[in-house]
Amino acid sequence: MRKLYLLSAIFFAVILSGCTFFSKDDKKESAVKDNRTAYIIINGETLYDKDFYNFAGVALREMNEKDYKNQEIKQYLVNSFIEHNLLLQEAKKRNITVDEKKISAVTDSFLTEAGTQDLKVYSGSYTTDANTLSKILREKFMIETLIYNTINTNIDISEESIRKEYNENYSKAPVSRKAHLFQIFTTDKQVAEKAMAELKRGLSFNEVAGRYSEGPEKDDGGDLGYIVDTDFPEIFSEAFKLRVGRHSDIIKSEYGYHIFLVKDFGTPKRADYKDLKTEIHFSLYNKEQNKKIEELVNELYKNANIEYITDIKLSDFAGKSGNNR
Helix, strand or coil: CCCCCCHHHCCCCCCCCCCCCCCCCHHHHHHEECCEEEEEEECCEEEEHHHHHHHHHHHHHCCCHHHHCCHHHHHHHHHHHHHHHHHHHHHHHCCCCCCHHHHHHHHHHHHCHHHHHHHHHHHCCCCCCHHHHHHHHHHHHHHHHHHHHHCHHHCCCCHHHHHHHHHHHCCCCCCECEEEEEEEEECCHHHHHHHHHHHHCCCCHHHHHHHHCCCHHHHHCCEEEEEEHHHCCHHHHHHHHCCCCCECCCEECCCCEEEEEEEEECCCECCCHHHHHHHHHHHHHHHHHHHHHHHHHHHHHHCCCEEECCCCCHHHHHHHHCCCC
16 A cells, blocks of 8 residues: 655655755656656646755655665655655645745745754755745745645544543553663663662662763762653663662663663553543544544556656666765
């Protein structure tokens, strides 16, 4: 089954201004126009290699040479690019428009000195120009509106379905254990042995943790607060075997060396329906939304006329953008 096109992936790849992403194919001169190579035709609309590289730019910048050769990654990016454009075409077909004043306001906020860091996170570049950014935002809002109008307004999560989900998947879940835990952590075995020696000499755990621990909790004497066993790596399950007030021996993990101390155990509790209702509603809503998005994309695919003109090589992006990862 085709991977679901997620909204969060729609704009993960954006043009990086100032870089040349064009790909020429000398054997297909007829496919070249205005220094662009035609890549694919979707329902009569010609899209160029530049359009793909613009779309996948941020993701491609994070890749290495091995990733560029990975056909699964390539196929995922190509599918996402096609699905994005199918959804965009559908939005235009339904005459969905966006508030241009809103686009201008958001664009202006990104391009201010204070907004440059947000621009880097959003588009992958500090130098994305206003026109490009406006285009990105316009497409984003159009597709979000399409999704809202055709999908979100038709999702109804009933109390009965929430209760059923709780009974089937939450009510019988293992009871979480909670403990007030202290830790001394180091990546150096000799440091861990020094810390243990000082504990055996009678120094307080807080003092030894402040002296030897490498974790951020060292400033609090190794105090991690109350933790739930299922929220931490498996190595922390060793701490739950201790008696209150006793510290562990040195325990080696894939991270380094740990010494644990338990100050208190909380009362085991299974979250009841009232505590989990909102979380379950959100989970069921997301599942239903993803299902409907996939149905919409599959329907658009089924009725689409897609013709590939040239092939795309992910490695072309590295040479043209100066990516040296």
